[in-house]
Amino acid sequence: MLKRLTEADLAAVLAIDTATNPHPWTAAQWLDSLNHHQCDGLWQQDELIGFTVCMVTLDEAELLLIAIAPQWQRQHWASQLLTALQAQLLQHNVLTLFLEVRESNQAARALYVKHDFTPSGRRKGYYPTSEGREDALLYTLHLEDKA
Numbered sequence: 001m002l003k004r005l006t007e008a009d010l011a012a013v014l015a016i017d018t019a020t021n022p023h024p025w026t027a028a029q030w031l032d033s034l035n036h037h038q039c040d041g042l043w044q045q046d047e048l049i050g051f052t053v054c055m056v057t058l059d060e061a062e063l064l065l066i067a068i069a070p071q072w073q074r075q076h077w078a079s080q081l082l083t084a085l086q087a088q089l090l091q092h093n094v095l096t097l098f099l100e101v102r103e104s105n106q107a108a109r110a111l112y113v114k115h116d117f118t119p120s121g122r123r124k125g126y127y128p129t130s131e132g133r134e135d136a137l138l139y140t141l142h143l144e145d146k147a
Contacts, residue, residue: 002084005039005051007031012048013041020067023128037064040088042081050077052085054097061089063099066108082115086143095144100136102127109137117141 005013010030017024025033033039038054038061050068054061063085068077089097100123101108117139126136 001043002040002081002088003043005034005041007034009041009048010034013039013051016048016051016067016069017065019070021065025065033064038088040081040085042068042077042084044072050081052081054085054089056089056092056094059093059095061094061097063097078111079114082111086115086141090143095142097141097143098138100126100138103135103137109139112139112141115141116145 010027013030014024014027017030033053038052038056040052040054041048042050048069049072051065052063053065054063066078066081066085068081086097097117098120099112099117101112103122118141119137120140121138123136123138125133127134
């Protein structure tokens with residue numbers, strides 16, 4: 001089940017973010033996002049198994065984060081979460097969804113291509129790594145093509 005995240009979900013969100021993100025957000029950053037962005041959680045009974053964070057501006061949205069808890073990964077939950085997000089954005093007349101991903105994140109890149117995102121740019125040296133910096137690849141999805 002997909003539902004809007006609230007401050008009551010903060011501990012669960014932080015746990016997943018810490019387990020899946022090499023540079024997880026702070027509690028303060030999460031609180032700001034919960035209050036200003038579209039933050040949705042995917043639940044199995046009472047357990048949060050994943051989430052998305054989108055910044056929506058008029059008819060465009062940027063996917064800031066998508067994550068599935070490690071024990072739930074590789075079971076198609078990310079695809080279900082992304083499909084639900086796309087449907088929800090279309091209901092709110094959002095026509096274009098953007099995102100950026102680490103160039104080395106092959107699993108995420110494959111997920112986005114599977115969901116019809118197309119490469120649309122590159123940000124050189126965008127992400128910090130233990131060896132220096134890594135490029136971000138930009139992807140775009142035209143949601144009106146999915147309607």
